[in-house]
Amino acid sequence: MMTGKRLVISALVLAFAQLGFLSWIIASRAAILRNGKEVLLKIEPVDPRDLLRGDYIVLGYDISRIPVKMIANIAPDKQSSDDTSIVVRLKKGADGYWTPTAAWFGTAPTPAAADEADISGHVAAGWDLRGEGMTIAPDYGIERFYLPEGEGMAVQSDMRVRPFGIKLALAADGTAQIKALMDSDKTLFEEPLY
Template structure:
């Protein structure tokens, strides 16, 4: 049998491990928001409501539908995608938004230049790699939670004028949403913690 003292010590150690793990996750996200390279992506409206989770908007991006012809390293004879990471190189356009210029399965062969940024996503298996088709990578930045009651109004506004999301990119290409933008105006900014 375990003595009472050992049980208390075990419970304390377990609690410290859990707190440490949660702190590590939060600190990692905050580090990206604080130190990551900022890019602005144009968003497209999608259904904003979930009765169980509250008000949020689901975000679609131009880079969420990539033409297969942008992928520079498709292996000869490969006709469908595997579960694999994809690196998408972004560059700012004349409109102020960042756009995909090229992509690679796995890793980029060269680092991004000073006026470029790489975002890493995940491609599900089974996408056709025909040069005339598109694939849909997931970047982990597809939801933005809003104050209660504001989701539908913003969703309707997104249909009539341009909105964007300012994201922060870590050196490894991991993305975090930093702010929701209505044109040049910051509507909501994510807190670090």
């Protein structure tokens, strides 16, 4: 009889731990969306369909291709990138879209100014850091946006003829969450907090 009680108690403790972990993940995302600094990035469409999750847009940004010469802290003898983090400093342009102005492997040496924002990403090992005109492609975790079923092809077609953007929310540490898909200054689809 005592073994049965321990089993039930163990199962309940495990269930509450899992529930707490999932709640923490959802609350973290919602906190960034609610309180993060908003930036708007221009996007480029790629492909709008996932058999398991429905319509989506694969997003490319100006920050998806960082010129190696923009990365301020590359050692002179460094030939290729390590599997590491990257911070890209953004500044708002006259057109309302934010563009990269500087980048660092690891962390930024100084905090972003009031009119700037930092976005954190990840760089895989093996990117060539030597050649003139070379770029690297960081992953920020914001490369897909899921749409209601049947909307992907229409949005992708529209993206080819007029400017679209993604409104991001950035946490203080540079973690990004997609907040909304924008058609010029009109919000098409907004991500719910929960």
